[in-house]
Amino acid sequence: MADYKDIVYGLYDDEEDLLKAVKIAGDKHIDIMDVYTPFPVHGLDPLLGLSESRLHIAGFIYGMLGTLTAFLGMTWIFTKDWPIIFGGKPHWAVPSFIPITFELTVLFASIGMVVTFYLVNGLGPGVVNPTIDLRITDDKFCIAFDTAETDKSSAESFLRSTGASEIHAKTI
C-alpha cells in the first residue's frame, strides 16, 4: 500500500449538521474526499452530486440472462435432446416452463447484482479498509478531505465554521 493519504476530517453529531455542511461545501466548491455516516442519510446523494446508481440496470440484464438460460435450456432439452411425454401435453409445454424460468430469472438477477455490488464497492471477505474513525459506525457523521486536493487549513476552517464537533488530521 504505497499510496498513503493525508486527510483532515471533521465529525458532526447530527445528520442535519452534516447535510448543511455538505451543502455549503457544494456551494463554495470545496472538494470533499468522502462522507461517512452510520446509516444512509436521505438527501445526501444529490448534495454530493452522486450520480444515480445503475445497479438495477445490471440486475435487469442478469435477470434476462436467467430467463433465457432457463427457457431456452428447457426448450432445447424437451424438444431436441430428450423429448418426453407427460400427461398428454405437447413437448414444448410452455405453462410448465414458467415456474423454473421465473426462479432462474430471480436467482441470476440477485446473485449478479450482489456480486456486482461488492465488486464495485471494493468490499468483500478479507478486505481491510483503513478506519478513519471508529465512531463513524456508531453516532458520528464524518466529512473527510484529502489534503492533496484540498488545502489543509481551508479544510479545517471549513469544518470549524460548519460546526464540526471534532476535527482531526490523519494518514491513511
Added chain:
Amino acid sequence: MSSYTSPIREPLVTGHKTYHQITEDLVSPTEKAPNAAWITGFLISVSLLGFGLFCITWTIWHGIGTWNLNRTIGWGWDITNFVWWIGIGHAGTLISAILLLFRQKWRTGVNRAAEAMTIFAVLCAALFPGIHVGRAWVVFYFFPYPNTRGPIWPNFNSPLLWDLFAISTYFTVSLLFWYTGLVPDFATVRDRAKGFRRKIYNFLSFGWTGSAKHWQRWESISLVLAGIATPLVLSVHTIVSFDFATSVIPGWHTTIFPPYFVAGAIFSGFAMVLTLMIITRKILNLQDYITLAHIESMNKVILTTGTIVGVAYLTELFIAWYSGYVYEQFAFFNRALGPYWWSYFGMMFCNVLSPQIFWWKKYRRNIALTFFISIVINIGMWFERFVIIATTLARDYVPSSWSYYSPTWVEIGIFLGTIGLFFTLYLLFTRVAPVVAIAEVKSILKSSGDQYTGPNAIHHGSHDDHSDAHHGHAHDSSTHADDHSHSDSKGSTYMQVVKDDLKKIEGIGPKIAATLNAAGINSFEDLSNSDTNTLQSILDNAEGNFGGNSPESWVVQAKLAFEGKWDELKDLQDRLDGGKY
C-alpha cells in the same frame, strides 16, 4: 421518506434513544457472556437436534420403512413438516421486502430476526425432501447437469422439481438479502471490538466503511432485491401449492391453492416471528425497539391473513358443494367429519377463530395473550397441512385401500430435530449478530423516536394545531435546535471536544439542549456543576413550553456521563421516566 410524521402515529423507538444508545443497546448482546436462559435454551435445542440427527441416521440406515407411510398415504409427517417450515420461512422476506416497498417503518424492529428465521426455517424444510426421496445419496440427480446417464434430464414439467428450484432460489436470495443488510451492522460491531474478535468482524463486515456512495448503492440494491424478492416469496409457496394442486386428487386440485397457501404462509410466518420476538425482546432487553406498537401491527397482520385463510377455507368448502362433483364433495365431508375430524376442527379453531380476538385493541397489545395465540396459530397451521395431506390421502377413490396413519417415533423425532436445529441456529444468531437492524433503526429515529413524535415527545409545541399546515412539529424541532447548536459551536477550539451531546441525558431533547447551550452549558461537566434550581429557571425563562420537563435528575446524570460511567448512567436511565424519578 417523509420528513413529517403524523401526530396520530405511535413512536417506534422509545426511551429517548440517541444514536449511541442504539448502538450500545443492540450490540451489547453480542459482547456479553450468555445468560442462564440462553444456555438452558441452547442445551435443550442442541439435545433435540442430536435426537433428530439420530432419527435421520436411523431412517437412512434402515430405510423409509421406519416411517408409517403406506401405499395409500405416501406423504405424512414429512411433507406436512416440510410445508409447515417453508410457510414459517415466509415472514422474513415478507417483512423486509413487502413492508419496505409499502414503507411500513415498524418493519425495522423485526426484519433482521425475521430474515434470520426465514433462512433457518428453509434449512429445516429442505431437510425433509432430502431424506424423503429415500436414496438421499443420489439426491443430486435432481439437478440438471450434463451427465453420463444419457444424458437424462430431470422432468422440468414436474412441480416437485419446480419446488427444488423455488426453494434453492429462495434460500439463496434470502441469504444474500439478509447478509447484505447485516454488513453495515457487522461493521458497527467491528468498530467496538478488539483483538481477534475485531478480525472476525472485519471479515464478516467485508471492510465496510460507511462511505456515502456505498450507502447509496446499498439502498439501491436493498430496494431492487426487495422488489424481486416480493414475487419470489409469492412464487415459493405458490409452487409448494402446485405440488398438490396440479394433481387430480379431490381436495388438492383446486385453483385457489396458490394465493391461499401464500396467505397461510404469511400467517404462520408472522405467528412464529411473534413467538420468537416476544421472547427475544424480553431476554435481550429490546422493549424500546420492539414496542407494543410493533406487536400490535403484527397482530393486525395476523388477523388479516387469518381471515383471508378463513375466506379460502370457506371458499373451498362452498365450491366443493357447488361443483356438483361427488368426489370433491366427499373429500370435504371426510375432512370435517371423517376419521381425522379433530385435525380439521383444530385447524378451523386455531387459524380462523382464535385470531379474531385481535379485533380488540386491548388484546392486540396484551403480550402474554399474543404469545399464547402465536403458539396456537403455529399448531393450527401444522394441522392445516396435515389436513390437506394425510386426511385427503387416507380416503382415496378406492375404498378398499382406505387407511389410517399415525407417525412412528422416528418421524416425530425428526420433527423435533428440526425444531432443535431451528432454535440452535437462532440462538447462535442472537450471540453473533445484532438482532435488530442497527442502521435502519437509526435511520427512522428522527421520524419515529419517542422524543420526536407521540405523546412523550419533548416540548412538542402546540400538539393539535393542524392549521399550521406546512410545518410539521418533528421536522420543526430538529431543524430549529440545530440552528442554535450551530451558533454555539462556532467558537470551538481546534481538535478538542468542545461540546458534549447533552441529548444523551434522559429528558433533554434537541430544543432543551439548544437552550442550555445558549445559557453557556455545553458539556456534561458544565451541567454536572449546575444546580437544579438554576436549570429550572433557564427552562422557565426560555422560549417555548418546557413546563412539563423537570431537570431534577439531570445533574446526577451529567455527573455520571462526565465521569464516563455509562453503564451506571444507563441503569439510572432505565429507572427514570422521561428524565423524572
Added chain:
Amino acid sequence: MTNFEFSGRQRTLLLSGIVLGLVCMGWTWMNDDPLHSRFWSNFLHNSVFFTGIALMAGFFLSASITAWAGWYVTFKRVWESFGLFLIVGLGLMTVIALGNVFHWHHLYHWTDTSILDASVPEKFDSILAGKAGFLNYKWYLGGTVIFVGLWYFIMTRLRALSIKEDEGNDKDFSSHRKMRVWAAAFLPIAGFTSAAMVWQWIMSVDSHWYSTLFAWYTGASWFVSMIALTIMTIMYLKGRGYFQNVTNEHIHDLGKLLFAFSIFWTYLWFSQYMLIWYANVGEETIYFKERWDNYPVLFLGNLAVNFVLPFLVLMRNDTKRKWGSLGFVAAVVFVGHWLDFFLMLKPGILHTAHEAGGGHVGGFAAPGFLEFGTMIGFLCLFLFFAYTMMSRTRLEPSHDPYLEESLHHHV
C-alpha cells in the same frame, strides 16, 4: 382551488357521453335477437365492471385507513367519490336481478327452472339441480340488494366522517378513529360477500363450470381498473388546475400500484390457467378451450395488454412519473381489463343464448362499436356521478391526521 367546480362544459360533455351510451343501447335493443342477449350482456358487462371498480375504491380506501397509510390522503376524495358509485351499481345490478325474477333476459342458464325437474329426464340437469340452493333468483336478488347495500352504507359512513374531519374541531382524532372501525369492518365484509357476488354475477354465466380462485381473480382485475381510472382522473383534474398538492411522488406511487397489481393479476391468471391446463379435467378445461378456440385474439391480447405492456413500460422508475407513459398505460390497461370482463362473460352468455335459440347477433365474438359506445356511456355515468360527489365538499381534505405526511410525501 379547494373546491372542485363541476363546470357546465364538463357536465355537457359527460351527459352527451351518457346519451351516446343510451343511443347505443337502444340501437342494440332494436337490432337484437328476441332474447335481447346482446343488450343484456352489455348491460351486465358494464354494470359489473363499474360496480366492481366502486367496490375496489372503497376496499382500498379502507385498507389504507386500516394500515395507517398516509401518502394518499390528499386525493382520498377521489376514492370516496368512486366508492359512492356503489349506490348506482346497486340500482344497475338490481335491474339484472329483477330480470332474473321476471325473465326479462336469459343471461344465466340456471334461471330456466324447468331443467330442475327430475321427472323430465330429457331436460333435467342434475348439476344445476345440485346448485339450485345457491343459483336461484332469490339469492341473486337478496345478495345484490343486501351486500351491495351494505357496502354502500359503509362507504357513506366513511364519507360522512371524512367530511366531518374537515370542520377541524376534532382535536383527539375521534372521527378518524371511528373511520378506522368502519374501514376495518369493511375489509372482511367485502372479502366474504364480494366472493359470493362474483360467483353469482359472473361465474354463474358458465353455470356448470367452477373455479375456487375465480373471485380473487376478478377482484384483481377490478382493482387494476380502479387504479388506472384513479390515475387518469387525477391527471385530468391536475390538468384543470386542481390537486396542486398531488405531486409526481403520488403519481409515482399510483404507478407502482398499477405495475404491482398488473403483475399480481397475471399471477392469479397464471395460477388458474396453469392448474386447469395441467390437471386436464374436462369439466374445467372446457372454459379455457372455449376461449382459446373461439377468442384467440382476445385470449392472448388479454395477457399482452394487461401484463406485457404494463410490465415492460412501467418497470423503469421514470415511466411511472411521466404523464405520457403512465397515462397511456393506465388508459390501455383500463380498456384491457374491460376486455377481460368481456372474455369472462360473453362466451358463457352466448352459449346460454344459443341453447335458448338466440344469440345470432354481433357483439359476442369481439366487441363492436355498440359495445364500446355502451362502455363510454357507463364510463361517463360513473364519472358524472363521481365528479358530482367531488364537487359537494372540499376536494382536498383539510384536517386528516395524515394530511401533512401526504403533503410531504416522497417516494
